[in-house]
Amino acid sequence: MMTLSGTTLPIGSGLNKIRDMKSIRYLYKIGKGPSSSHSMGPQRAAELFRRRLSQTPRTIEVELYGSLAATGKGHLTDRAILETLSPLPVKILWLPEKTLPLHPNGMIFRGLNPSGEILDTWEVYSIGGGDLLDKEGPVAISTSYPEYEFNTAAEILRECEQKGISIPEMIRSRESADFYDFLEWIWKVMSDAVDAGLRSEEPFLPGGLRLARKAPMMYRAANENIDFVRNLNLVSSYALAVAEENASGGTIVTAPTCGSAGVLPGVLYYFHRHHRMPIKSILDGLIVAGVFGSIVASNASISGAMVGCQGEIGTACAMASAAAACLLGGTPMQIEYAAEMGLEHCLGLTCDPVAGLVQIPCIERNAFMAVRAVECAMYSLATRGEHLVSFDEVVEVMNQTGRDLQTKYRETATGGLAQIIARRKFPGITTTG
Ligand code: SF4
Known part of the structure; x- marks a missing residue:
């Protein structure tokens, strides 16, 4: 049985595994x-x-x-x-x-x-x-989706190497004929959320903090800048757009959660629009991202209440890093390295949402992690993908670190930024029941 705050479970004990890896x-x-x-x-x-x-x-x-x-x-x-x-x-x-x-x-x-x-x-x-x-x-959602017989990145890398196939090829071989219809549908909702967030004319997000929507202004800033800064602004604006749609109760795709839903679409949208990546490549990016997100979900947790923000935004960063490495032509090992860096450098990240709203620090964090995901992919592709710490090991460490975090840093809005900002008064905000 899993236990809560302050509990120490031996790394690799398997006690934390909550489900097998499914589709x-x-x-x-x-x-x-x-x-x-x-x-x-x-x-x-x-x-x-x-x-x-x-x-x-x-x-x-x-x-x-x-x-x-x-x-x-x-x-x-x-x-x-x-x-x-x-x-x-x-x-x-x-x-x-x-x-x-x-x-x-x-x-x-x-x-x-x-x-x-x-x-x-x-x-x-x-x-x-x-x-x-x-x-x-x-509690099952559907029994019609397949289950994969593997559960770790190590198993995936082994099969890809033995058969000389890519990660998307490996997953495709286990899915049904309508798999790409599903992925196209997911990509449409993701890209619609980016478009909606960029087009929004609402000056503020709901909830009482009077937090301004920044995606449209970030996008405008991108077009006034050049080269490196322009690209940073573009990736940020696309991730912000989805995160702000989420905070407004708009329609999004969990990737892996709502609070972290902007990172992956931000990166994919950028590559699709500015690097002319065809839809087929974008869908392969979704596959690869989904694989690394599912490894975390099945071996650890993607819940901020369980392991802090490292499990949400850290997993989103790993997913987007893997997707970006795939789009840039990375080998399975380079893709796994990018994902590993995406999660490793979010270790210890706490969940302390101000006023219990999915706004501060969540929205900006989506933008920063989208940019970081592109960096992780570029870093990995500049090497042969060899590295000492594996993705599976980082998942174990993330899980243990999350369980060591005090409860106030796990989506209770009682520590960190939430506690500091709670000293101020915002009209219309009630943080707890
Ligand atoms: S700070 Fe908490 S609520 Fe916000 S994205 Fe991270 S895990 Fe989710």
Whole structure:
């Protein structure tokens, strides 16, 4: 059983593994922001609970624990549950001081009949990226997607080397005929989110911080600059555009989460538009990124509440680094090296969202990590891809580091930037239940 704050688990013990590696289709989920763990996961749990009930309840009680309760209001957790269960009467209890045993994002749903008797109770956890876990194990989304028989980057590199194939070829051989339709759909939603964020005329993001949308101005700045600075501004503007759409409740793709959803599209959009990368290459980039994101999700965690921001934005950086290395023609080893650097240099990154909103530091962090991902790819391709620390090892270290982080640095909005800025007063902001 996983435990929470301050727990030390032996690296490589396997105790932290929460699921086998499934199709990368599980990683990319289309939905509305701002949070995959705090809005998409609870929304899905509410839908499933409603379907579990054998009769219409008089009322549904929902208890939110730990991080879900601490930052749920800023992340619109209550709105996601209420809208999903509407028009049923729902009572939400916020319990930020308590946690359930399997994960910091615990929920208990309880349906009551007209005489107040309990029809059904469901203890369920939102474990990141919109995924759910209950006492029986992972809650399946679809049984139609394939499972891969490997779980680590080492296994992937070995097969690519033995067969002389690329990572996209290896994954394609395990997927069904409609795989590229799925990828095209994901790419369309990602690029639409970039376009929407760049076009937005809303001066401020919702939530009460009065944080300005910066993607349009960053894009304008790019066109006033040249060469290196222009390229930095462009990559940043595309990543910002998606992150700001997410913060506004717009439609995005988890990559691997909502809060980190801007990094990968920012990089892919840049290469597609400014380096004339064809769609087929972009889709291969999505495959490679999905593989490295799935390795983290299946061996560690992509949940900020579990391991801090290194699991969200660090994984997004690894995914985008791998995708960029693939687009630039990297070998499997160079791609793995780029991904390793993307995650390694985010180790220890805390999650301390100001006012519990997915805005500060989240939005800028997407832009910076998109730029860093391009750097990781270029760095790797300047070498033969040989390196001492493997991606799998960095995933283990990230997992252990995350569990060593104090709870206040794991999406509770009680430490770091959140604590400092909480001294100021912002109208209309309530950070906890
Ligand atoms: S700080 Fe990172 S992990 Fe935390 S909400 Fe923001 S993007 Fe997600």
